[in-house]
Amino acid sequence: MDLDLPNPRYRAAVRQLERAVYSRMARVPGIVYELTTQAIASELRELRDDVDGALRYISELPERQRRDAAYEFFAAFFDHYLPKKFLRQYVYGAGRPLVLTEQEMIDCNPYITVLNCKAFRDTLAKLAPSKTPSTTTLNLRCPASALTNGTLGQFTVPMRATLTYRAADDWELAGKMSFYDGWNFDPKDFSSGGRTTTGEVKTRFAHHTLPGQSFEINSAEVDFAQTSADGMVVWKGGKPVATPDRLGKLDIELANSG
Amino acid sequence: MRARSAVAIGLALGSLVVLGILISLKGTAVPPFGSDPQDLAEILGANAAPWLEGAEIVAWQPDPNWKAQSYFVVRAMSRDDFGAWAAAVELKVSQTPSFGSGVFVLPDGVTLSRWPEKKTEGATGLDAEGTTASAVIWSRWSDGLAYTVVHPTY
Numbered sequence: 001m002d003l004d005l006p007n008p009r010y011r012a013a014v015r016q017l018e019r020a021v022y023s024r025m026a027r028v029p030g031i032v033y034e035l036t037t038q039a040i041a042s043e044l045r046e047l048r049d050d051v052d053g054a055l056r057y058i059s060e061l062p063e064r065q066r067r068d069a070a071y072e073f074f075a076a077f078f079d080h081y082l083p084k085k086f087l088r089q090y091v092y093g094a095g096r097p098l099v100l101t102e103q104e105m106i107d108c109n110p111y112i113t114v115l116n117c118k119a120f121r122d123t124l125a126k127l128a129p130s131k132t133p134s135t136t137t138l139n140l141r142c143p144a145s146a147l148t149n150g151t152l153g154q155f156t157v158p159m160r161a162t163l164t165y166r167a168a169d170d171w172e173l174a175g176k177m178s179f180y181d182g183w184n185f186d187p188k189d190f191s192s193g194g195r196t197t198t199g200e201v202k203t204r205f206a207h208h209t210l211p212g213q214s215f216e217i218n219s220a221e222v223d224f225a226q227t228s229a230d231g232m233v234v235w236k237g238g239k240p241v242a243t244p245d246r247l248g249k250l251d252i253e254l255a256n257s258g
Numbered sequence: 259m260r261a262r263s264a265v266a267i268g269l270a271l272g273s274l275v276v277l278g279i280l281i282s283l284k285g286t287a288v289p290p291f292g293s294d295p296q297d298l299a300e301i302l303g304a305n306a307a308p309w310l311e312g313a314e315i316v317a318w319q320p321d322p323n324w325k326a327q328s329y330f331v332v333r334a335m336s337r338d339d340f341g342a343w344a345a346a347v348e349l350k351v352s353q354t355p356s357f358g359s360g361v362f363v364l365p366d367g368v369t370l371s372r373w374p375e376k377k378t379e380g381a382t383g384l385d386a387e388g389t390t391a392s393a394v395i396w397s398r399w400s401d402g403l404a405y406t407v408v409h410p411t412y
Contacts, residue, residue, distance in 0.1 A: 111320070111327060113360075115361060115409065116394065116409055116411075118389075121389075121394070124357075128356070143411075145321070145327060147320050147321055149321065149323055153323075153324070154324070154412070167355075168354075168355060168356045168357060168358075169355040169356070169357060169358045169359070170358065171358065192392070192412065193412060194324055194325055194410075194412025195323060195324055195325070196322060196323055196324060196325055198322060198323065199321075199322070199323030199324055202323065226360070227358070227360065228357070228358025228359065228360055229359050229360045230360045230363065231361075231362075231363025231364075231365070232363075239365075239366060240320070242320040242321055244321070244322055244323075245323075
């Protein structure tokens, strides 16, 4: 809006008017959005006894409302900050990758042991017949699991490390490790996929109802070591502590109540 | 307002989902949490089943969304029986220690009544290890007891 007014006082007044109009216009989408969200909440309350109907209703919402409603719905399952961060990335990140800091790696509560790494076991088996000490540089990709629900689940640990081998029951692996995961809600086979029935049900529920896009997670590289006497890797993160989501806590309470 | 409404939607739907899952689980009689010995029998195969009878078995399942990370088994058996057990699960037996004591470290919270503090007596006993399609297995025999650790490979 440019009226080309010669008097500066008029120009100042017009600018004030501009700002007032624009600020009201800028609020319009928000006001409409709030009204829409209230309508959605009201509609969902009507459908409280009809889960299928409620999910169908969410799936038929306009894109923005659908994403917001679904994100808030799924985030409500978690107390921990990391699952919420990953959910947000899944829903709004358009597939962009994330890089975990060392603290975020620790907060995933990973259980990592090189004993679960086939390539490492093969290396030990190959060295066993020689019966002579040796030093070998290894690049490994070990399977691992995160005990903070809603974070990495089963993921991969790339390792660059040196194996000091003295005997089959006397070795040390030390070097750098990082985390890698493709974050999504891919359904797996109920019997062979590794998830419990509840875990698989939750995953499939999210797969079918949460709009979003898979993304890759990498991390910082951190020091680690594991010897033949260790049950898991030794690193700054210490021993993992199981951190269940809200449904998981309920599962545990039910199991403990017999 | 928007956030409050959305959270309300989430919580309302969350409670419905919990209810739905619990009802579905009740209907199929699947335990919501905990891996029972039957899971281990399925992982190790039919040949292993007789060797699990009378054994003390503990599953380490720290995450209710995932099946057990490992199983720990201790069972009394003779040296000859250990060879038969190893053959049943297709483990390679060695008269010298073939793996470190780290294999036998129990996770925090896991206890077995006959599991020793450290299993380093491989030199006086037998070691057996191997992999199946669905697990990595380490087993050590010493003084009439077989200690076995199973890591499922899902």
